[in-house]
Amino acid sequence: GAFNTAAYCAYQQLPLPLLFVCEDNRLGISVRTPSGWIESAFGSRPHLRYAAADGDDPLEVEAVASELADWVRSKRKPAFLHLRTVRYGGHAGTDVEAAYRTAVELRADVQRDPILGTARALVDTAGWTRSELVQRHDEVAEMVYKVAADLAEAEQLTTSVEVMRPLAMRRPDVVAEHVATLTPTTPSAEPLTFAQAVNTTLAAVLERQSNVLVFGEDVAVKGGVYGVTKGLMSRAGGGRVFDTLLDETSILGLANGTAISGFVPIPEIEYLAYLHNAEDQLRGEAATLSFFSNGQYRNGLVVRVAGYGYQEGFGGHFHNDDAVAVLRDIPGLVVASPSRPDDAAAMLTTCVAAAHVDGTVSVFLEPIARYHTQDLYEPGDREWMAPLQPDHRVAIGSARTYGSGLDLTIITCGNGVLLSLRVARRLAGRGVGVRVVDMRWLSPLPIDDLVREAHATRAVLVADETRASGGWSEGVITALIDAGITTKIGRATSKDSFIPLGDAAKLVLLSEDEIEAAAYRLLHS
Numbered sequence: 347g348a349f350n351t352a353a354y355c356a357y358q359q360l361p362l363p364l365l366f367v368c369e370d371n372r373l374g375i376s377v378r379t380p381s382g383w384i385e386s387a388f389g390s391r392p393h394l395r396y397a398a399a400d401g402d403d404p405l406e407v408e409a410v411a412s413e414l415a416d417w418v419r420s421k422r423k424p425a426f427l428h429l430r431t432v433r434y435g436g437h438a439g440t441d442v443e444a445a446y447r448t449a450v451e452l453r454a455d456v457q458r459d460p461i462l463g464t465a466r467a468l469v470d471t472a473g474w475t476r477s478e479l480v481q482r483h484d485e486v487a488e489m490v491y492k493v494a495a496d497l498a499e500a501e502q503l504t505t506s507v508e509v510m511r512p513l514a515m516r517r518p519d520v521v522a523e524h525v526a527t528l529t530p531t532t533p534s535a536e537p538l539t540f541a542q543a544v545n546t547t548l549a550a551v552l553e554r555q556s557n558v559l560v561f562g563e564d565v566a567v568k569g570g571v572y573g574v575t576k577g578l579m580s581r582a583g584g585g586r587v588f589d590t591l592l593d594e595t596s597i598l599g600l601a602n603g604t605a606i607s608g609f610v611p612i613p614e615i616e617y618l619a620y621l622h623n624a625e626d627q628l629r630g631e632a633a634t635l636s637f638f639s640n641g642q643y644r645n646g647l648v649v650r651v652a653g654y655g656y657q658e659g660f661g662g663h664f665h666n667d668d669a670v671a672v673l674r675d676i677p678g679l680v681v682a683s684p685s686r687p688d689d690a691a692a693m694l695t696t697c698v699a700a701a702h703v704d705g706t707v708s709v710f711l712e713p714i715a716r717y718h719t720q721d722l723y724e725p726g727d728r729e730w731m732a733p734l735q736p737d738h739r740v741a742i743g744s745a746r747t748y749g750s751g752l753d754l755t756i757i758t759c760g761n762g763v764l765l766s767l768r769v770a771r772r773l774a775g776r777g778v779g780v781r782v783v784d785m786r787w788l789s790p791l792p793i794d795d796l797v798r799e800a801h802a803t804r805a806v807l808v809a810d811e812t813r814a815s816g817g818w819s820e821g822v823i824t825a826l827i828d829a830g831i832t833t834k835i836g837r838a839t840s841k842d843s844f845i846p847l848g849d850a851a852k853l854v855l856l857s858e859d860e861i862e863a864a865a866y867r868l869l870h871s
Contacts, residue, residue, distance in 0.1 A: 347595040352424035356393035361422035371433040401431030402463035513678035524699040537731035543687035562614030598627035605645035618653030619667035644705025656715035663844035671816040685763040688732040745795035751779025808837040838864035
């Protein structure tokens with residue numbers, strides 16, 4: 347993906363000063379690289395300059411690498427440096443390479459030791475003697491052993507809290523202060539749809555924070571498949587709002603690179619189903635950087651993802667996906683799941699502020715089916731829309747409650763909020779008092795809010811539009827039980843199925859009727 351993206355940019359004369367370095371020891375653990383494969387694959391690749399050097403010759407490496415780096419800087423183009431080298435010992439402690447390499451091979455590699463090559467170069471060109479090099483070698487060895495001995499006595503981590511501290515280095519008070527600088531001071535004149543709220547918020551953060559970037563497939567010229575980013579490029583410029591090629595791995599890779607370079611990227615993944623192609627950029631790269639550097643490096647970013655089901659007229663599992671378990675399984679990753687326009691605006695601002703202040707990595711799940719929804723209960727009521735109020739703030743991990751009934755608490759999020767509010771209205775007409783809790787955050791879960799609302803009624807129904815197996819409802823019910831909730835708990839979910847085309851989707855997605863039926867079963871059991 348990176349090679350393709352680099353060539354793609356170079357072909358269009360877009361500046362991309364990038365140097366790839368291939369350390370080629372001719373082995374993938376025990377699998378041999380075919381002779382000449384690297385040269386064949388990269389030696390004549392269009393728009394990617396190739397150069398090679400032997401790693402055991404430091405003078406050649408220095409000359410080739412310096413010339414190539416200067417070329418990359420001056421031409422602003424990508425290049426590929428192929429360094430042929432050797433590997434000493436197995437790939438890991440249990441890997442005995444004598445099991446798959448001959449003694450002749452191993453002896454031949456000894457002569458290509460880069461340390462010996464450096465020693466030969468120092469003797470031949472810098473006036474060092476063999477005895478001086480041996481003495482220097484012993485001095486360095488002694489220093490290394492001393493450092494190792496000192497580290498062996500260093501204080502070790504002793505609690506899980508210490509281990510996990512870099513996962514969530516959050517300062518909510520400081521984030522709240524920064525949110526205030528990103529929020530317009532005057533409310534919106536008219537109620538907005540979800541898409542309009544996100545668009546307005548993106549425009550505001552682009553205007554108020556100069557290091558914000560917005561990019562992804564179709565986001566700039568077209569303004570997004572659903573018009574969510576329409577007009578942003580003309581307002582902020584093509585250097586800050588731009589289209590990418592259709593490669594989610596490269597989109598998230600670019601997000602990681604720009605984030606660690608001081609930007610706050612807001613990349614868009616066009617559909618949740620497309621994220622699975624590139625999830626390791628979140629799991630193995632973005633979400634781990636702060637953890638493995640003990641907070642010394644941070645790469646705050648906000649990945650906008652259009653997801654969930656219920657689209658009318660545009661379906662199939664590639665464009666309707668509710669597989670969120672893969673996101674909730676990543677330690678430290680914040681997963682936002684707004685449903686209402688005003689929450690979407692406030693939560694997106696919070697995520698941007700947290701990325702800037704604390705280096706928080708967030709995924710912002712947007713329910714596709716609600717992008718342009720206006721009505722809640724009746725056609726024309728426009729009650730799903732909302733104006734944006736400057737004082738409407740949403741902290742990470744905080745829920746929102748609708749109603750104050752004492753019979754049933756419905757816990758839900760995303761499209762489930764609209765479905766549950768409609769069901770709550772019907773139940774109220776039959777004398778059942780219901781409160782609907784919009785979790786708003788899938789990770790971290792708003793545990794305190796959920797427990798409080800669960801204690802307030804005699805039953806709890808979890809309405810989960812994702813799947814019965816692997817959906818977020820499993821975590822919510824577990825959290826309630828762990829918190830000591832003893833009231834009746836039930837759930838209604840979508841089926842364990844991909845989302846099919848057409849009306850068949852309604853057969854597997856959670857419906858209002860199923861929520862209502864589950865509520866009656868729970869209350870009368």
